[in-house]
Amino acid sequence: MNQEGQRQVRTDPASLEIRERARAQRIPTIWDRYAALGSQCRVGELGICCTICHLGPCNLGLPGSKRPQVGVCGAGIDTVAARRLARDIAAGSAAHSDHGRGVAHLLLLAARGQAPGYGVKDEHKLRALAAELGVAQDGRLTNEVAQDVALACLAQFGQQEGPVAFVRRAPARQQETWQRLGITPRGIDREVVEVMHRTNMGVDNDYRSIVLAGMRSALADGWGGSMIATDLQDVLFGTPRPLRAQMNLGVLRADQVNILVHGHEPQLAEAVADAASDPELVAQARALGASGINVAGICCTANEILMRRGIPLAGNFLQQELALVTGAVEAFLVDVQCIMPGLVDVASCFHTELIATSPQAHFPGMVYMELSEDRAPEVAREIVARAVANYARRDHSRVAIPEHRMDVVAGFTTESITHILGGRYRGGWRPLNDGIIAGRIRGVVGVVGCDSPKHVQDQGHLDLVYELLARDVLVVQTGCSAIACGKAGLLQPEAAFRHAGRGLQEICEATGIPPVLHTGSCVDNSRILTACMEMVKEGGIGRSFDELPVAAAAPGWWSEKAIAIGFYAVASGIFTVLGSPFNILGSEALTRFVTEELEELVGGKFAFESDPARAAQLIVAHLDRKRQALKLRPMMYEAVPVGA
Numbered sequence: 192m193n194q195e196g197q198r199q200v201r202t203d204p205a206s207l208e209i210r211e212r213a214r215a216q217r218i219p220t221i222w223d224r225y226a227a228l229g230s231q232c233r234v235g236e237l238g239i240c241c242t243i244c245h246l247g248p249c250n251l252g253l254p255g256s257k258r259p260q261v262g263v264c265g266a267g268i269d270t271v272a273a274r275r276l277a278r279d280i281a282a283g284s285a286a287h288s289d290h291g292r293g294v295a296h297l298l299l300l301a302a303r304g305q306a307p308g309y310g311v312k313d314e315h316k317l318r319a320l321a322a323e324l325g326v327a328q329d330g331r332l333t334n335e336v337a338q339d340v341a342l343a344c345l346a347q348f349g350q351q352e353g354p355v356a357f358v359r360r361a362p363a364r365q366q367e368t369w370q371r372l373g374i375t376p377r378g379i380d381r382e383v384v385e386v387m388h389r390t391n392m393g394v395d396n397d398y399r400s401i402v403l404a405g406m407r408s409a410l411a412d413g414w415g416g417s418m419i420a421t422d423l424q425d426v427l428f429g430t431p432r433p434l435r436a437q438m439n440l441g442v443l444r445a446d447q448v449n450i451l452v453h454g455h456e457p458q459l460a461e462a463v464a465d466a467a468s469d470p471e472l473v474a475q476a477r478a479l480g481a482s483g484i485n486v487a488g489i490c491c492t493a494n495e496i497l498m499r500r501g502i503p504l505a506g507n508f509l510q511q512e513l514a515l516v517t518g519a520v521e522a523f524l525v526d527v528q529c530i531m532p533g534l535v536d537v538a539s540c541f542h543t544e545l546i547a548t549s550p551q552a553h554f555p556g557m558v559y560m561e562l563s564e565d566r567a568p569e570v571a572r573e574i575v576a577r578a579v580a581n582y583a584r585r586d587h588s589r590v591a592i593p594e595h596r597m598d599v600v601a602g603f604t605t606e607s608i609t610h611i612l613g614g615r616y617r618g619g620w621r622p623l624n625d626g627i628i629a630g631r632i633r634g635v636v637g638v639v640g641c642d643s644p645k646h647v648q649d650q651g652h653l654d655l656v657y658e659l660l661a662r663d664v665l666v667v668q669t670g671c672s673a674i675a676c677g678k679a680g681l682l683q684p685e686a687a688f689r690h691a692g693r694g695l696q697e698i699c700e701a702t703g704i705p706p707v708l709h710t711g712s713c714v715d716n717s718r719i720l721t722a723c724m725e726m727v728k729e730g731g732i733g734r735s736f737d738e739l740p741v742a743a744a745a746p747g748w749w750s751e752k753a754i755a756i757g758f759y760a761v762a763s764g765i766f767t768v769l770g771s772p773f774n775i776l777g778s779e780a781l782t783r784f785v786t787e788e789l790e791e792l793v794g795g796k797f798a799f800e801s802d803p804a805r806a807a808q809l810i811v812a813h814l815d816r817k818r819q820a821l822k823l824r825p826m827m828y829e830a831v832p833v834g835a
């Protein structure tokens with residue numbers, strides 16, 4: 192096991208090395224573009240520019256300034272900022288939920304025999320979902336059940352009257368809260384559309400009801416679209432189990448054809464991974480002097496194939512361009528979301544072929560090869576063959592792959608944690624709840640989300656997680672945050688001995704889990720919701736999420752999807768600390784509403800804190816308050832020094 196996971200590594204050495212190389216070769220990357228823009232729009236940052244209708248754009252002034260504080264229509268700062276925020280939530284909900292729709296559609300086609308190469312891999316999960324959704328199973332074939340499960344999930348999108356089916360998984364008390372506030376999601380698409388309607392000029396002008404409508408669309412994502420994505424991906428591609436794999440740019444191979452898969456929907460990555468093991472294509476690669484074909488992932492699609500297949504992960508969001516600068520990538524495939532258009536310029540400096548595959552995402556300058564469901568294996572084969580042929584064009588003198596790669600254990604799910612904690616035959620969450628009750632574990636915190644060029648790469652994630660581990664907090668992760676911690680060695684069981692407090696160490700030692708659990712891509716934040724539900728069901732530490740000693744954090748978030756996730760966490764009762772504020776600080780009332788008053792209404796609220804040590808203090812104070820309210824024992828051991 193490689194020993195790079197020490198406290199002093201605050202950023203990613205592999206990325207630093209390649210950024211230096213990009214600079215030397217005058218290849219611009221995200222950091223250069225960020226610097227070139229200089230100061231960013233302050234009015235936009237404060238949330239006081241309204242672009243909703245063409246009476247504007249109305250660029251408002253702050254109270255006390257000389258500029259007017261109302262737009263042409265009379266909308267004030269609070270309304271303007273709230274409408275922008277709600278539209279961000281709706282856009283984020285739309286992205287992850289549309290991903291979920293795509294998976295449900297794929298399951299439907301696969302069950303009907305119209306999607307060659309895809310089929311049900313986890314029948315047990317399919318049957319459990321069928322029972323939950325009221326789909327008849329007796330005497331029916333797997334594909335008949337799968338078809339009806341897919342249709343039942345697809346119906347959640349266009350449903351007019353609620354609740355969205357999986358909302359019933361939430362604690363009864365929280366469901367009652369949503370009911371009382373009128374924010375129980377009815378149908379997934381309906382809630383997104385309603386936000387777009389309500390935020391039109393001259394419709395909803397009360398910042399509170401605008402935010403509540405936004406929260407309803409976020410709930411439709413968290414307990415709807417994203418949850419459908421996670422569950423049906425497990426059905427189609429298998430429910431992950433803990434496995435060992437590797438992360439960082441060092442997983443690229445100088446002696447192999449390298450194919451990178453970037454984006455979000457695992458159907459592309461799965462098909463390409465299958466095609467890359469085709470003996471004929473491997474033979475073609477060998478004939479060109481390569482020793483094989485290496486598939487690796489970037490961002491969330493990488494998390495998907497890492498979790499299920501142990502396929503190496505080359506990097507998170509900020510590393511997508513850097514991967515190209517290694518000069519070792521024959522084909523770089525993308526589908527949807529988080530794909531920088533700047534890739535095209537970087538790739539033009541090398542032999543790499545960029546291939547777009549989704550009819551939803553076109554990029555001028557990329558080759559387009561649609562991965563349609565009816566011919567995915569065929570298209571995947573064509574793509575791999577193209578990558579292999581491109582190996583002949585590689586300039587080996589320009590290849591520079593950093594040595595850095597880190598061993599990780601990934602593949603934690605609500606199901607696999609149940610078995611790890613409770614044993615194979617009598618799964619359960621008792622050991623975790625008991626560990627919390629006894630004061631070995633202070634609580635559980637989800638650290639998730641993106642990474643931004645506005646901060647030192649990966650640092651916010653690492654510093655926060657080190658602080659939490661030292662105070663006996665079990666950390667669960669998804670998305671690019673999980674990758675940041677994976678690269679630093681925190682996703683290894685051994686990390687407990689290096690970084691965790693004594694109580695958490697004892698739990699990790701007894702169960703063999705790392706102190707930081709990688710639970711998947713960002714749609715898989717739904718796994719964190721179902722995990723919290725298991726903790727509630729097991730009993731003794733709270734009847735709803737707002738009573739549990741749990742919290743969430745997104746130190747480097749920037750995506751609209753992260754805003755939606757934050758709002759469904761808060762609406763579900765979870766205190767959530769963000770590393771930077773929403774673009775709303777121009778409205779004091781709205782800022783107070785989301786950072787204070789929401790707690791009264793839904794049990795959760797936001798805090799904005801860029802300093803990881805202070806963010807950790809806020810979280811620990813919150814966990815301790817919850818522990819006190821539950822009358823749990825004091826913590827068994829003192830916190831260890833951070834990074835011990």
Ligand code: NFS
Pocket residue numbers: 455490491507508528529639640641642670671672712713714750752753
């Ligand atoms: Ni999440 Fe995935 Fe990463 Fe942020 Fe983008 S990859 S869905 S949005 S950047 S964590």
